[in-house]
Amino acid sequence: MLAFERVEKRYGETDALRGVTFDVPGGEIFGLLGPNGAGKSTLIRILMDIIRQDAGTVRVFGEPRRREHLDRLGYLPEERGLYTKLKVIDVLAYFGALKGLTRADARRRGLEWLERVELPHVAAWRVDRLSKGMSQKVQIAGALLADPELCILDEPTTGLDPVNVRLVQDLLLERRRSGRTTILSTHHMNQVEALCDRVALIHKGQLLVYGAVDEVRRRHSLPEVIVHAQAPLPAVPMAVAMTPESDRVTRVRLAPDGDAADLLAALVAAGARIDRFEPTLAPMEDIFLRVVGEARS
Amino acid sequence: MIRWHKVRTIAAFELGSAVKRTGFLVITFGMPLFIAGYAALVAVPAYYAAKRDREQPAIFGVVDRPGVLDLQEDIAPPRTELDEDTRRLLEATGQTAAVDRALPRSSLLFRPFASAVTARQELAARTLRGYFVLTDDYLRTGRVESYGPDTIGGGSGDARAALGILVRERLVRGRTEPDVAARIIAPMPDVRRFAVTRSGEIKDGGSVASAVRVAIPLAFTVLFLMSVLMTSGYLLQGTATEKENKVVEVLLASANPDEILAGKLMGLGAAGLIQVAVWMAMLFVTGFGAIPLLFAAQVEMPWRTLLVALPLFMLAFLFFGSLMLGTGSLGSNMREAQQLSMMWSLTAALPLMLMSVLVREPHGLVARAMTWLPLTAGPVIVMRSSLDADSLAWWEIAGPMLLLVGATWIAIRAGARLFRVGLLSAGARPSFREVIRQARLGER
Numbered sequence: 001m002l003a004f005e006r007v008e009k010r011y012g013e014t015d016a017l018r019g020v021t022f023d024v025p026g027g028e029i030f031g032l033l034g035p036n037g038a039g040k041s042t043l044i045r046i047l048m049d050i051i052r053q054d055a056g057t058v059r060v061f062g063e064p065r066r067r068e069h070l071d072r073l074g075y076l077p078e079e080r081g082l083y084t085k086l087k088v089i090d091v092l093a094y095f096g097a098l099k100g101l102t103r104a105d106a107r108r109r110g111l112e113w114l115e116r117v118e119l120p121h122v123a124a125w126r127v128d129r130l131s132k133g134m135s136q137k138v139q140i141a142g143a144l145l146a147d148p149e150l151c152i153l154d155e156p157t158t159g160l161d162p163v164n165v166r167l168v169q170d171l172l173l174e175r176r177r178s179g180r181t182t183i184l185s186t187h188h189m190n191q192v193e194a195l196c197d198r199v200a201l202i203h204k205g206q207l208l209v210y211g212a213v214d215e216v217r218r219r220h221s222l223p224e225v226i227v228h229a230q231a232p233l234p235a236v237p238m239a240v241a242m243t244p245e246s247d248r249v250t251r252v253r254l255a256p257d258g259d260a261a262d263l264l265a266a267l268v269a270a271g272a273r274i275d276r277f278e279p280t281l282a283p284m285e286d287i288f289l290r291v292v293g294e295a296r297s
Numbered sequence: 298m299i300r301w302h303k304v305r306t307i308a309a310f311e312l313g314s315a316v317k318r319t320g321f322l323v324i325t326f327g328m329p330l331f332i333a334g335y336a337a338l339v340a341v342p343a344y345y346a347a348k349r350d351r352e353q354p355a356i357f358g359v360v361d362r363p364g365v366l367d368l369q370e371d372i373a374p375p376r377t378e379l380d381e382d383t384r385r386l387l388e389a390t391g392q393t394a395a396v397d398r399a400l401p402r403s404s405l406l407f408r409p410f411a412s413a414v415t416a417r418q419e420l421a422a423r424t425l426r427g428y429f430v431l432t433d434d435y436l437r438t439g440r441v442e443s444y445g446p447d448t449i450g451g452g453s454g455d456a457r458a459a460l461g462i463l464v465r466e467r468l469v470r471g472r473t474e475p476d477v478a479a480r481i482i483a484p485m486p487d488v489r490r491f492a493v494t495r496s497g498e499i500k501d502g503g504s505v506a507s508a509v510r511v512a513i514p515l516a517f518t519v520l521f522l523m524s525v526l527m528t529s530g531y532l533l534q535g536t537a538t539e540k541e542n543k544v545v546e547v548l549l550a551s552a553n554p555d556e557i558l559a560g561k562l563m564g565l566g567a568a569g570l571i572q573v574a575v576w577m578a579m580l581f582v583t584g585f586g587a588i589p590l591l592f593a594a595q596v597e598m599p600w601r602t603l604l605v606a607l608p609l610f611m612l613a614f615l616f617f618g619s620l621m622l623g624t625g626s627l628g629s630n631m632r633e634a635q636q637l638s639m640m641w642s643l644t645a646a647l648p649l650m651l652m653s654v655l656v657r658e659p660h661g662l663v664a665r666a667m668t669w670l671p672l673t674a675g676p677v678i679v680m681r682s683s684l685d686a687d688s689l690a691w692w693e694i695a696g697p698m699l700l701l702v703g704a705t706w707i708a709i710r711a712g713a714r715l716f717r718v719g720l721l722s723a724g725a726r727p728s729f730r731e732v733i734r735q736a737r738l739g740e741r
Contacts, residue, residue, distance in 0.1 A: 045546075048546075048549070048550040049549075049550075049553070050546060050549045050550060067300075067553065070550060070551060071551075073550070075546070075547065075550040077543075077546035077547065077550070079543045079545075079546060080543050080544070080546065080547065081541075081542040081543030081544050082542060082544060083314070083538070083539075083542055083544060084542055085314075085318070085538075086314060094306075094310045095547065095551075097306045097310070098303065098306055098307075098547075098548070098551035098552060099551055100302075142547070
C-alpha cells in the first residue's frame, strides 16, 4: 500500500529524516509513533506532497507517489481547523469536492458522515458555533468522507471525551474491516495497543522500531511470567528472580535466553499447583519510553 | 501541470464564500447607496438654491453715466451661444432644457439707475444683488465700478460677463452691419475642432472627443486599480483566514500551490470584479447615461483601444494578483500582509501618477519605456492607443502583451512558491534568506 524507501529530509543544518524505510501493508491500522519533533509530521507532509524529500522514494499503491494519488488519500493534519464563518455542510462539501467528488456527491456524503459522527443536527450551523469536540469530529468526517483508500490521521482523538474516543476508534476499525488502510499518528499508546496492527517508531529522523504490535511488544518485553498458584512456588533453575505480588501471585523473571514453556514444565515437575500462567508483554508506553530513552542516552 | 477541475472547485468555493459575506454585501451595495445619500445631502440644498435663483431673477443695477447703453427699463442680457461640442452633445440626447440651463444666467436682470446714490440705497436694502457704474470716461478708459454686498459669496462674476455682452451689443447696435455686429458680440460661437494624425488623417478634435480619448485610459487605470486593490484585500484576507483557521494543510493535501493560487485569484478576483461591476452598473443606471450620450453625439469611439483594453486588463490583473498574493501570504497577519503587498499597489498606481506626462507625450521616452514594462504595460498601452492610435505600432501592442503573458505566468509560479512558503510558515514572518531556501526546498 505504502512504502518509504531511504527517505531523507534536511531543514538547514537539521536532519529531519535520515534514511527512513518501512512499509505500510494494505488493510491495516498502522501506528506512526515518536516523540515530539521526531520527524513524523515531516514524513506525513512528504507523503501528502506538501513538501518534497531530499532523497529516497515514496511509493503509494505500488508506484512512485504522484500528485494524482492525493485524491485517494485522506488527511487529518496535526495543525488543523475549519472555516469558522461557513456552514458545517459547506465546509465538508468543499473538502469532498477537493478530493474529486462532485458537488452533489460531496454534499450527500457530508450529511452521511455527520450522521456517522452523531452530529446530524449541526449541518446548517456555522462552524464557530461548534464545541471543540464537535469541531474535532467534523474534521475527522472531512478526512474520511471521500472514503480514501489510505488515510493519515494525526492525533485524531485529542480533545475528545471517552465516548467519542470510542466512536472514532469504531470508525477506524470499520475502515479496517472494509479493507481500507489508516495511518494513526498518536501519543496515546493504549490506542496503539487497542487498534494498531503494526507500528513504526521514529526518533530524531531515524526508524527505531518497526513491526507488528504483538511482535514488537514481545521483542521489547522483559522475559517475565505472572504465575497464579495455590501455594508459594518452588525454586527452579531457569527462574532468575521470583517476586511475590500477593499470596498466590508471583512475578517470575527468566534468564535472557529462558523459555516460558520450559519454566512451566519445571514448575509443574517441582510440584507447583498452578492456576494461571501468563507470559507478560510490556505495554507500548513502556517500550516507547525505554526505546526513546535509550536512543537519547 | 495545473488540474483545472481543482482550480474550478477552489474558485467556486472562494467566490461563493466571498459574495455571501455580510461585509461584501454591505460594501458592494451599501457603499454606492452611502455615496448617493451623501451626494443627495449636498445636492438637495444646492438644487433648491438654484431653483430659487431661477424663479427670483437676480437684479443688478446699472448707472450708465456716459449713456452708452440706452437702458429704459429692466433688461435681460442677450443669450450667448454654447460651445458647439456641448450644444451638440446636449441636443443629441434631446436635453434642450439642459441647453437653457447651461446658458449664462438667463434670470439676470439689469435695472437702470439715474444715480449711484439710489442704487446704493437699494443695494443696502438688499433689493439689488449689486450694481455697476459705467464711469464718465468709460469709452476712453473702459472703467466700470462694481458694487456688491459685504457678504462672502456675493460675487457678481456672471453678472459682469453678462454686462459685458450687453455693452458690446449696445455699442455696435446700428453702427455696423448685423452680421458684423453679431461677430463682434460673439466672435467664435461655432468652433469645429479637428485633429490631424501623424499619417495626415483628419479626425474629430472636439473637446468631447478629446475628453473621451483621455477618459478611456483614465477609466481603465482607475478601474484596474480599484479591481486590484479590492481583490488583493480579499486575497490577503482569505489567506490570513486560512492561516488562522489552520485549514492550509488540508488544502495543500488536495491541491498544489499553483492550483490554490490560481483558484483563489479566479474566485476572489471574480468577487472583486463583481463588486466593481456592480458599482459601475449603479453609476450608469443612476448617472448621466454617458455611453448612449456619446453614441448619440456621434463622437468617434477609439474601438481598437477598447478591444485591446479587455485582455490587457485581465492579464495585468492576474499579474498583480499573483504578486500581491504571493508576497502578502508571507505576512504573519493581515497588517503585515498589507505592508508587504503595498509595493505592488504603488507600482500599479504609477501610470496614474504619471498621467500628465503620458498625456502630454504619449509616444515619448517615458511612455515607450513603460509600454515594455509588464508592471505598467496595461494602462500605458491603453493610454497610448487611445490618445494617438496611429503612432502606436502593432508590435508595440503585441510585443508587450506577449511579455505580459510570460511575466504573468512567471508571477503565478513565483507567487505560488511564495504562497506555499507563506502558508506553511507560522508565527513570525520568514526572513528573505529563509524564503528563498524554503522555496527551493519545496520545489514541486
